[in-house]
Amino acid sequence: MAPPASRQGLVLQTCALSKHFGGVQAVNGVDLAVPPGDLRAIIGPNGAGKTTLFNLITGDIAHDTGHIYFAGEEVSGLPPQRLCRRGLGRTFQITSIFRRLTALENVQTAFLSYHRRHFNILVPARRLYRDEALGLLERVGLREQATKPSGILAHGDQRRLELAIALASAPRLLLLDEPTAGMAPRERHEIMALVARIAGDTGLTVVFTEHDMDVVFAVAQRITVLHQGTVLAEGAPAEVRANGEVQRVYLGQAR
Amino acid sequence: MSPRSWLAFVVVALAVAPLVLPSFFLQLLTEIAIVGLFATAFNLLMGFGGMVSFGHAAYFALGAYTAALLVKRVGVPLLAALPAAPLVAAAGALLFGFFIVRLSHTYFAMLSLAFAQIVFTVIFKWKALTGGDDGLLDVWPPSLLKSPAAYYYFTLIIVGLCILALHAIVDSPFGYALKAVRENPRRARYIGIDVRRHQLAAFVISGAFSGVAGGLFAFYNGSVFPDFAYFTKSFEPLVVALLGGVQSFFGPLAGAFGFKILEWMISRQWPVYWPLFLGAIVVVVIVVLPSGFVGLVGGRRWRRRPAAKA
Numbered sequence: 346m347a348p349p350a351s352r353q354g355l356v357l358q359t360c361a362l363s364k365h366f367g368g369v370q371a372v373n374g375v376d377l378a379v380p381p382g383d384l385r386a387i388i389g390p391n392g393a394g395k396t397t398l399f400n401l402i403t404g405d406i407a408h409d410t411g412h413i414y415f416a417g418e419e420v421s422g423l424p425p426q427r428l429c430r431r432g433l434g435r436t437f438q439i440t441s442i443f444r445r446l447t448a449l450e451n452v453q454t455a456f457l458s459y460h461r462r463h464f465n466i467l468v469p470a471r472r473l474y475r476d477e478a479l480g481l482l483e484r485v486g487l488r489e490q491a492t493k494p495s496g497i498l499a500h501g502d503q504r505r506l507e508l509a510i511a512l513a514s515a516p517r518l519l520l521l522d523e524p525t526a527g528m529a530p531r532e533r534h535e536i537m538a539l540v541a542r543i544a545g546d547t548g549l550t551v552v553f554t555e556h557d558m559d560v561v562f563a564v565a566q567r568i569t570v571l572h573q574g575t576v577l578a579e580g581a582p583a584e585v586r587a588n589g590e591v592q593r594v595y596l597g598q599a600r
Numbered sequence: 601m602s603p604r605s606w607l608a609f610v611v612v613a614l615a616v617a618p619l620v621l622p623s624f625f626l627q628l629l630t631e632i633a634i635v636g637l638f639a640t641a642f643n644l645l646m647g648f649g650g651m652v653s654f655g656h657a658a659y660f661a662l663g664a665y666t667a668a669l670l671v672k673r674v675g676v677p678l679l680a681a682l683p684a685a686p687l688v689a690a691a692g693a694l695l696f697g698f699f700i701v702r703l704s705h706t707y708f709a710m711l712s713l714a715f716a717q718i719v720f721t722v723i724f725k726w727k728a729l730t731g732g733d734d735g736l737l738d739v740w741p742p743s744l745l746k747s748p749a750a751y752y753y754f755t756l757i758i759v760g761l762c763i764l765a766l767h768a769i770v771d772s773p774f775g776y777a778l779k780a781v782r783e784n785p786r787r788a789r790y791i792g793i794d795v796r797r798h799q800l801a802a803f804v805i806s807g808a809f810s811g812v813a814g815g816l817f818a819f820y821n822g823s824v825f826p827d828f829a830y831f832t833k834s835f836e837p838l839v840v841a842l843l844g845g846v847q848s849f850f851g852p853l854a855g856a857f858g859f860k861i862l863e864w865m866i867s868r869q870w871p872v873y874w875p876l877f878l879g880a881i882v883v884v885v886i887v888v889l890p891s892g893f894v895g896l897v898g899g900r901r902w903r904r905r906p907a908a909k910a
Contacts, residue, residue, distance in 0.1 A: 434790070
C-alpha cells in the first residue's frame with residue numbers, strides 16, 4: 346500500500362501508530378514524518394514510548410494499529426532483517442555488538458551480510474571487506490582497536506563500534522536509541538558530532554532519542570516530543586524550546 | 601609449539617602409526633577419528649553456533665543405518681553407500697531442524713532430544729527394515745579395506761577431508777555470520793541475517809557430517825544397533841567436546857582422543873566403574889580446565905568470562 350499522496354518523498358512515516366502492553370498504552374496514535382536528510386531527535390520523559398516506537402518501526406515487535414511507511418512503501422510487519430535489507434539501520438539503548446568477535450570481525454560480518462555473502466562457505470572470510478571495515482572503524486575512531494575482542498573495549502568505544510556495524514549496511518535511515526547512554530558529557534558531544542558529520546556527508550537520515558538536552562539542541566534539526574505515547578509537540582529546536590507545554594511536562598523537570 | 605607444528609606432528613604420527621602399533625590400537629585410533637569427527641560436527645553447533653543439541657545421535661544413526669541398509673538390503677558397495685549417509689542425515693536434520701531452531705536454549709535441547717528418541721523408536725520397532733533390537737550384522741567393508749590398517753587409513757582420509765571442510769566452513773563468511781548469531785541473535789537480525797535460516801543451515805551441515813561419522817562407524821563396527829540413536833549416544837559428542845574444549849575448533853578432536861584413551865585405560869582395570877570415572881573427569885575438567893584439554897597445550901588460551909549480556 347502506498348502512503349498518502351501528500352507524504353510521498355518521506356523517508357519514514359508512521360500513521361496513527363499504536364501499541365499497548367496490557368493496560369499501558371505505550372504508543373498512542375503517533376504520526377511521524379521524517380523527510381530525507383533530517384537529523385531528528387525524539388525526546389520525552391522515561392516511559393514516553395521512545396524505545397517502543399523504535400521497536401515498532403524496526404519490526405522488533407508488532408504494532409496494534411496504524412501504518413509504517415519506509416521510503417514510500419508500507420513496511421508494517423516486516424522483520425528487522427528485511428528492513429535492514431531495505432536500508433533501515435539501528436543501534437540500541439543497551440550496547441548490542443558481537444562481544445567475542447574482534448571489532449574488525451564485527452564490522453566485516455555486517456559487510457558480508459550486506460553484500461549477501463553470508464551463506465558462502467567456499468572462501469575464507471578473513472580478507473573479505475577488510476579494507477572497507479577498517480575504513481569504517483577509522484571513521485568512528487576505532488582503527489587502533491580493530492583486532493581487539495569487542496567485549497573488552499571501553500564502553501564509549503563499544504557504542505562507536507555499534508554505530509560502525511549499523512553503518513556497514515549502508516542504511517538510508519538510521520535509528521539511534523540513546524547513542525550516548527552511559528557516556529561522559531564531552532564524549533556525548535563528540536559522538537553526536539560524528540553522527541551529524543556522517544549524516545551530512547552521506548545524506549543519511551537520522552532519528553535519535555536522547556536525554557541530554559544540550560546534545561539534542563546542539564545537533565537536532567527538528568525535535569519531536571513524546572509524552573505518554575503521544576506526540577506532544579514537533580518543530581525546530583527553537584520552537585520546541587519555546588513551547589510552554591513541553592517546558593511544563595519535560596524540559597522544566599529535566600533541568 | 602605453534603598450532604601449525606602441532607598439526608604437522610599429529611599428521612606424521614598418524615601416518616606412521618600402522619608401522620609401529622598393533623592392530624588393537626589402530627582400531628582404537630580409528631574409533632577416535634570417528635568420534636572426533638562426530639564431536640567436531642556437533643561443536644559446529646555448540647561452539648560456533650551457540651546451539652546445544654541433546655539429540656545428535658539421530659543424525660549419527662541415520663548415517664550408520666543408511667550405509668548399513670544400502671549394503672545389506674540393496675547390495676551396493678561401501679564406496680557408494682557411504683556418500684548416501686550424509687545425504688540422509690542432512691535430510692533428517694533439515695526436517696527436524698526446521699522445528700528445533702524455532703526454539704532456544706533448554707527447549708532447543710529438549711526438542712532435539714525428542715526427535716532423536718523418535719528416530720530411536722522407529723529403528724527399534726521397524727524390525728522388517730532395521731532388524732529392530734537385533735540390529736544389522738555383517739556390515740563389513742570390502743576385503744581391500746578389511747584389515748585394521750587399511751580401514752584406519754581409509755577412515756583417516758575421510759575424517760581428514762571432513763575436518764578440513766568443517767574448518768573451512770568455520771572460517772568462511774557463513775562461519776562469521778554463524779558466530780555473530782551465537783554472540784547476539786538480535787544484532788545479527790539487524791545486520792540483515794535471517795537468524796533461523798542460518799541456524800537451520802548450520803544444523804543441516806552439522807547433521808550431514810555426523811552422518812558421515814555414523815556411516816564410517818557402521819563399517820568399523822561391522823554392525824549397527826538401535827542404541828546408536830539412543831540419548832546416551834547423544835551425550836557422547838557433548839562430553840567429548842566439553843572435555844576437549846568447545847571454544848576451539850580442534851578441541852573436540854583432542855577430547856575424542858583423551859576420552860577414548862581414558863576409557864580404554866580405566867575400563868581395562870575397572871570395567872564397571874568407567875561411568876564413575878567419567879563423571880569425575882568431567883567435573884574436574886569443567887572446574888579446573890574450562891577451556892578443555894586444548895587449554896593445556898598453548899595456542900590460543902581462553903578464559904572463562906563473566907557471562908556477557910549484549
